[in-house]
Amino acid sequence: MNEPVIDVVGLRCRYGGFEAVRGIDFVVQPGELFALLGTNGAGKTTTMEVLEGLRTPSAGSVRVLGLDPAADRARVRPRTGVMLQESGFPGDLTVREAVTLWRGLTSRPSQVDESLAMVDLSHRRDVRVKALSGGERRRLDLALATLGRPDVLFLDEPTTGLDPESRARTWRILRDLLAHGTSIVLTTHYLEEAENLAHRIAIMHEGRIEVSGSLVDVLEREASRICFTRPDGVAFPGLPGVAGRIDPDAFRKGRIEIRTRVLQDDLAVVLRWASDHGIQLGRLRAHHASLADVFHGVSHHAAVAA
Numbered sequence: 001m002n003e004p005v006i007d008v009v010g011l012r013c014r015y016g017g018f019e020a021v022r023g024i025d026f027v028v029q030p031g032e033l034f035a036l037l038g039t040n041g042a043g044k045t046t047t048m049e050v051l052e053g054l055r056t057p058s059a060g061s062v063r064v065l066g067l068d069p070a071a072d073r074a075r076v077r078p079r080t081g082v083m084l085q086e087s088g089f090p091g092d093l094t095v096r097e098a099v100t101l102w103r104g105l106t107s108r109p110s111q112v113d114e115s116l117a118m119v120d121l122s123h124r125r126d127v128r129v130k131a132l133s134g135g136e137r138r139r140l141d142l143a144l145a146t147l148g149r150p151d152v153l154f155l156d157e158p159t160t161g162l163d164p165e166s167r168a169r170t171w172r173i174l175r176d177l178l179a180h181g182t183s184i185v186l187t188t189h190y191l192e193e194a195e196n197l198a199h200r201i202a203i204m205h206e207g208r209i210e211v212s213g214s215l216v217d218v219l220e221r222e223a224s225r226i227c228f229t230r231p232d233g234v235a236f237p238g239l240p241g242v243a244g245r246i247d248p249d250a251f252r253k254g255r256i257e258i259r260t261r262v263l264q265d266d267l268a269v270v271l272r273w274a275s276d277h278g279i280q281l282g283r284l285r286a287h288h289a290s291l292a293d294v295f296h297g298v299s300h301h302a303a304v305a306a
């Protein structure tokens, strides 16, 4: 296997007496998109800042492109692109001036017009940055982050505030960058974004990685679901004899929700049971766990354990 582009071992970060990141490990391979997900305040941005060389860890080792991102910042920075949660670009410049200025700071700059066209801002090139909408501003941030054709791209919530069309366009741009060999680390609160783009995922909670692995591995952690409206007159003991667990909370709220590792077998049992009893199953759904189910599992287990 190739050398990882990012290698994090035992990373810890403190803000005074508070430890925001509590010993995390992960690697990012070349050409892969790694999604760092987590609850609010989990430590994602802090971790990103360390990867970007903007923050020194209190313990652990971090290598980006084989180098220390803080100590070797002068060598790492030209090969990376960064999109922070809040861009600090001067609002009085026009869009074209902002891109031209930024272009002068990169070692392998793309063309200004090409960059603006990529994010669909060509028609806004003479507008001042401060007059852009929130979504347009986010798209300008992406153009700036990718201007130097980076080997590694750090994106902190790149599609927050974007409408569905702009989000889909951003996804297309990211897929294109991946196809050309760029590695990407992304934080997002949009789980479908990670589900659509990520090769591997880590879910953080209170400074620790609770779940990590390939998208398939992560999704397989949670049981599949069979759900339908509770039929009139059906009591708990009268339910079908499935291998999975029937959720008593959902039952009280008028739904049958079965969590199962044998989706096909249990679905067959439910359908046979309904047919034998002449029951119509309202709002029937049978599906594998989504990333949202895994995420809720992490925050729920953490809350129960606390």
Ligand SMILES: Nc1ncnc2c1ncn2[C@@H]1O[C@H](COP(=O)(O)OP(=O)(O)OP(=O)(O)O)[C@@H](O)[C@H]1O
Residues within 6 Å of the ligand: 015, 018, 020, 038, 039, 040, 041, 042, 043, 044, 045, 046, 047
């Ligand atoms: N400069 C700071 N000083 C003190 N505490 C901080 C500072 N920055 C962040 N924290 C705390 O560290 C923890 C992790 O913050 P961080 O911004 O890394 O989380 P996050 O996962 O990016 O959160 P969110 O999803 O809400 O953006 C939080 O409890 C936050 O309040």
